[in-house]
Amino acid sequence: MTAQPATTNARVGALNLGRTTATAARVLRQLRHDPRTIALLLLIPCLMLVLLRYVFDGSPHTFDNIGASLLGIFPLITMFLVTSIATLRERTSGTLERLLAMPLGKADLIAGYALAFGILAIIQSALATGLAVWFLGLDVTGSPWLLLLVALLDALLGTALGLFVSAFAASEFQAVQFMPAVIFPQLLLCGLFTPRSQMHPALEALSDVLPMSYAVDGMNEVLHHTDMTATFVRDILIVAGCALLVLTLGAATLRRRTA
Secondary structure: OOHHHHHHHHHHHOOOHHHHHHHHHHHHHHHHOOHHHHHHHHOHHHHHHHHHHHHOOOOHHHHHHHHHHHHHHHHHHHHHHHHHHHHHHHHHOOHHHHHHOOOOOHHHHHHHHHHHHHHHHHHHHHHHHHHHHHHOOOOOOOOHHHHHHHHHHHHHHHHHHHHHHHHHOOOHHHHHHHHHHHOHHHHHHOOOOOOHHHOOHHHHHHHOOOHHHHHHHHHHHHHHOOOOOHHHHHHHHHHHHHHHHHHHHHHHOOOOOOO
16 A cells, blocks of 8 residues: 555656646746736847947947847846746745646656746747847857857746745745845856956856856857857856756755645
């Protein structure tokens, strides 16, 4: 009698493609009925890039220098905001606990959310990259496809961070409050405003462990090099690894009812 629950728990805990895609489809159906969220995800990064381009209308070189970096930062920020709020809404409404009471593992749930928001991240990154390169005249030495790859990984990192911090907020307002704690320090230390090598040694050491620093470094590698460099490969692997690590931590924050 005791072997069957153990088998069931093992089956539920294992990642299952069917349960993962079903979760992703449910999240996408919910988002489809929320046009404001879709607009925030897809249009705001594009609008910010347009605004930035014409702020530096008299200095296109400045836009070239910082536009690539912000092409990765804007998707990260918007995905963080939307994912944290949307996931928190399901936590506070009891939806997550009801789902976990079903034959649905934590890995299935987190992977489903990541897949749903990852699809939106692909669309978002493609729109922003295409707009910046082909319509706003962002001059990059390397391939725009590499630029798109970094933007996509940054958006997925924002998704992972949003899923993770939603576990520590009790309201949507608190979820937004995590942005100064999680995003702003990375924004200041990522090398966007000044090279990291020129920072105070303590701050430079801190920036070395923040994933946004490698996102910006990866964008700069595409900006200045025609081919894929070893530094670029290191940067994207670190960003992808951080996203996977945070998703794993996010799964650990889920609790299944035992009653």
